[in-house]
Amino acid sequence: GAVVSQHPSRVICKSGTSVKIECRSLDFQATTMFWYRQFPKQSLMLMATSNEGSKATYEQGVEKDKFLINHASLTLSTLTVTSAHPEDSSFYICSAPGLAGGGADTQYFGPGTRLTVL
Amino acid sequence: GENVEQHPSTLSVQEGDSAVIKCTYSDSASNYFPWYKQELGKGPQLIIDIRSNVGEKKDQRIAVTLNKTAKHFSLHITETQPEDSAVYFCAASSGNTPLVFGKGTRLSVIA
Numbered sequence: 001g002a003v004v005s006q007h008p009s010r011v012i013c014k015s016g017t018s019v020k021i022e023c024r025s026l027d028f029q030a031t032t033m034f035w036y037r038q039f040p041k042q043s044l045m046l047m048a049t050s051n052e053g054s055k056a057t058y059e060q061g062v063e064k065d066k067f068l069i070n071h072a073s074l075t076l077s078t079l080t081v082t083s084a085h086p087e088d089s090s091f092y093i094c095s096a097p098g099l100a101g102g103g104a105d106t107q108y109f110g111p112g113t114r115l116t117v118l
Numbered sequence: 119g120e121n122v123e124q125h126p127s128t129l130s131v132q133e134g135d136s137a138v139i140k141c142t143y144s145d146s147a148s149n150y151f152p153w154y155k156q157e158l159g160k161g162p163q164l165i166i167d168i169r170s171n172v173g174e175k176k177d178q179r180i181a182v183t184l185n186k187t188a189k190h191f192s193l194h195i196t197e198t199q200p201e202d203s204a205v206y207f208c209a210a211s212s213g214n215t216p217l218v219f220g221k222g223t224r225l226s227v228i229a
Contacts, residue, residue, distance in 0.1 A: 006161075034216050043207060043221045044162070093161050095217075105150045107217055109161040 002028050002098040006110035013084055014118055021079045021113045023050075023094030029074035030096035034107070035067075038091040050077040050094075084117040091115075120145040122210050124220025131198050132228055139223045141208035142190040148210040151184060151191045152217070156205045165206075166193070198227045 003026040013019050023033055031052045036044040048069055049057040056069035068080040081088055091114055095107040121144040131137045143151075149170035154162035168175045168182045168191065175182050179198075184191040195202055205224050209217040 004161075043219045046216050046218075049216060105211060106152070106164065106167065108164065109154070112159070112161040114159070 002026075002096070002106075002108040004094065004096050004108045004110040006092075006094060006113050008113060009111060010114045010116075012116045012118065015085055016083055018080055018082045019084055019115060021081075021092055021094075021115075023077045023079070023096070023110055025075045025096045025098065025108075028096075028098040030077075030098060031074060033071060033077040033094055033096045035069065035077075035079050036093045036095065038093060038112075040091075044093060047079075050079075052077075081115065084115070086117045089115055089117045120148055120210055120212075120218040122208060122218050122220045124208050124223060126223060127221065128224045128226070130226045130228060133198060133200060135198055137193075137195045137198050137202070137225055137227075139193045139206055139208070139225075140190060141192070141210075141220050142188075143210040143218075144189065145210070145212065146186075146189065147212045150211050151182070152209050153180075153182060153193050154207045154209065156207065156222075158204075162207060195225075198225075200227050200229050203227045 005024045007022045033050040035047045038044050047062045050069045050071040052071045058064045071077040093112040095109045097107050124141045152167035155165045156162045166180050168184050179196045181194040205222045207222045208220040211217045
């Protein structure tokens with residue numbers, strides 16, 4: 001099946017710093033990728049839709065200036081958490097729809113990135 | 119927009135028994151219904167999905183049923199094993215819209 005990778009898997013940073021998370025589709029191209037945030041024992045909440053070559057679409061309540069998304073190629077989307085604060089600590093997961101093994105709407109998830117802001 | 123309700127939130131079964139998780143959705147335009155398994159500290163893994171033109175789909179010990187009229191779909195796991203213990207999420211979408219997830223079910227299989 002389709003493989004989505006994320007890097008880093010875990011990051012600890014000081015309050016006020018910026019953190020970049022990469023999401024890559026390894027064996028297929030993705031013009032669209034999705035970024036989710038998951039707090040402990042909760043479900044996945046969609047943050048934004050990343051579109052290759054154009055601006056990301058953010059969900060209501062998600063600050064676009066704080067969570068910068070860049071989808072520079074058909075296999076890479078990045079999420080940068082700017083001026084991170086402890087309340088940004090969470091599990092960030094990306095997904096990409098792909099035709100490999102399923103329909104165009106089948107979404108494959110990355111392994112997630114655990115962000116801890118001290 | 120779409121709203122997905124999932125029940126139960128926790129489920130404990132004896133090894134070898136069956137487990138059933140149920141979800142309802144609100145948007146009649148939704149036509150794609152995947153189920154994901156998430157283990158602690160990992161991303162969700164797609165285990166089975168069903169589209170609105172199908173009423174039932176089975177893959178070994180896992181099956182999913184869909185009732186479009188009632189707008190509900192269910193995950194059935196037979197002959198449960200300890201390694202089936204995880205959090206399971208249902209989701210719904212239409213076309214290329216983002217998935218809307220249920221709140222998850224924590225399944226514990228007791229050996």
